[in-house]
Amino acid sequence: MASFRPTKIQVYPKLGEKVTQDTLYWKNYKAPVQIKEFGAITNIDFSPVAPHNFAVTAFTRVHVYGPFSQEPVKTFTRFKDTAYCGRFRSDGQLLVAGCEDSVVRLFDVGGKVALRMFRGHTKAVHVTDFTSDRYQILTGSDDYTCRLWDIPNATELNCYQEHTDYIRCGVASKLNRDLFITGSYDHTLKLFDARAEKSVMTMDHGHPVESLLLYPSEGLLVSAGGRYVTVWDLLKGGQPLASLKNHHKTVTCVCLSSNGERLMSASLDRHVKVYNTTNYKVVHNFDYAASILSLALAPDDESIVAGMTNGILSIKHRKSPEESKEISGQQRRRPSYRVFVKGKNYAPKQDDYLVSKPVRQHLAKYDKELKKFNVSKALDTAMESWTRLRKPEIPVAVIKELDRRGTLRNALAGRDEQSLSQLLNFLIGNVVDQRFAPVLVTATEIVLDIYQSIIGQSSVVDRQLLRLRELLEREIDYQQDLLEVLGMLDTMFASSLPRKQVPFTGISKPNGLAQADTGASGRQIQAS
Structure with a gap:
């Protein structure tokens, strides 16, 4: 009796799925390496100098990881409470971090004890950054103030109190040591000049601001807060250039690819969106297991590091060229028992008898x-x-x-x-x-x-x-309309084709004469 043949399920192409260059580029990463931290990961920052270690700020510690290490190569634990915003200086030698106890600490990457401690804020300091001259530090706090500090003397240079709510993000200019921008929960962004006594530009984001990003040219500013990511044109007085609403929960951080052509935003909805900076359309999407608080890209996009609310640090490394050349869908077959016993090159002999084992058929319901x-x-x-x-x-x-x-x-x-x-x-x-x-x-x-x-x-x-x-x-109705359009297109294409022209001899003969000539020529051919 013939065995039952299962129903063949046809494989259909997925509608709307397009394989683009961005899809191939951003999918060319290995399976993520996951590291458990002691608490929610609030900040990730890559060192600008090789080998590009990255600092992870979580709970009361700042861990420094190597590019491929799964254990921290350095740990800073001199915090009495939750640490915030551990960032490297442009030379990679110093690291600064704020704390819940309102004290800002400066560390030497090669040491353990804090080199400087800056006191002056009265509440938690969530924002720290170095100015472009490497000798000053920018800080922003929950006491509504942002301050500039002098590193050699550990003294306060300027204090600005223009925000009316917590300051949770800020960035210092890399081209001008006197310019810096802060974002606050009062929905505003403020551009400050250290040579002036107050802010020189104010922008309204419309939602509590969670993250800021300056383009390398510093002509554009990106702010994230609420469900929106807004791009501002600083050269035109802070006018909004684009407003992106692709997340359905609060956007927590933004970062830029190494070539500046792709913008990435991470959110509490567990998604990371990749935008084309030419038209700000979403070109790719990443999914994570938990809400994302921090995101960073290594130089040349070699690694994507994401920190989540559950304390998991996810690290994706780019595949090497050899790994990328592997044919997708081609899996290694598990060697059979015969391969282990008699070797891969074993050939059956003429007298060998094959004992076949019936294969049990598993059927769907x-x-x-x-x-x-x-x-x-x-x-x-x-x-x-x-x-x-x-x-x-x-x-x-x-x-x-x-x-x-x-x-x-x-x-x-x-x-x-x-x-x-x-x-x-x-x-x-x-x-x-x-x-x-x-x-x-x-x-x-x-x-x-x-x-x-x-x-x-x-x-x-x-x-x-x-x-x-x-x-x-x-x-x-749609089909009829399409048939009409197809008929019109056929007519247009037919009329646009070049016509085959008959060569003109310049001599015209009457029909009778032409027939006579034909007959004569026919007789000549027959005679010859």
């Missing part, structure tokens, strides 16, 4: 019902909620198999209101899909033919049948 000729139950099993919504190709394949067997009408008939409503919902959602239409149009015709007599007995089924009819009528 719908195939088991089809094997028992329970066609209605097979269709019901294929129309279960998860399968119907996540893998519509399975119900389509079962309907196609039932139609091939000639039992589709029997499987669709005799249904109660609930199962019929479920079936109509599936047809409404997929009958106009170009992948499934050849199969589902037949099923739709049979359903309408069988159940047209019960119209008026169930309001739910009536509404669904009406929606199905409207959907089909609209699709027919």
